Amino acid sequence: MIINTTHHNAEHKQIIADLVGYPFSLVQKLKMKGVGSKRMIIEEVSPNMQSMMNTVSDINYANIELRPKGILVMINQGLKNFTWIIPYYQLVIYKVNGSSLHAQGRFIHFKNSKTFKENKKFFDKLLDEKVKYDMQFSMPATI
Known part of the structure; x- marks a missing residue:
């Protein structure tokens, strides 16, 4: 499920918590030595996610946050933010010339940079x- 998280919405927060769990506590984050990735360059996305990419030749970035039952992929498009919610049971990861996340009939390929x-x-x-x-x-x- 992809939601527009540009503006705060309590309903979105509850949807995310239902699908992938609440965020880790501060103690858990310290034990895990962080739960978020650095930003990565998006090389390619599936056709049904093309509308979230910049139309001009700007570089598209995304980062990933771990949750107890899944991950959140945060995609930046100019001033807009989109969050792709992926439960672990739907997640498939391929390591081919970078990395590729697949779920829910969509994919996102990160550049090997x-x-x-x-x-x-x-x-x-x-x-x-x-x-x-x-x-x-x-x-x-x-x-």
Whole structure:
């Protein structure tokens, strides 16, 4: 689900909390050594997300925030902000010449640049959180 978060809206805050959980507490954020990525350059998006990209030749940026049950991808388009809410069970990550996030019939591909390389530790943390979440629902090996 993608919502326009340019202006504060209490209803949006509740939708985000229902889908991916409330933000981590300050203590949890310190233990995890941060829950947000640095901004990354968007190289390509799916056709159904094209309307959120800058129409002129400006560089498009996005960053990611971890939540207990998913992630938030914040996309900046000029003065507008959009948030793509992705629960972990819908998230698929591909590592091909940068990184690509897929969910809900959409994708966003981040350019393999200096800003992307600075986020390697963040992507490792993201994968660890996704695995932790998926292990809650794993099938028992033996009965």
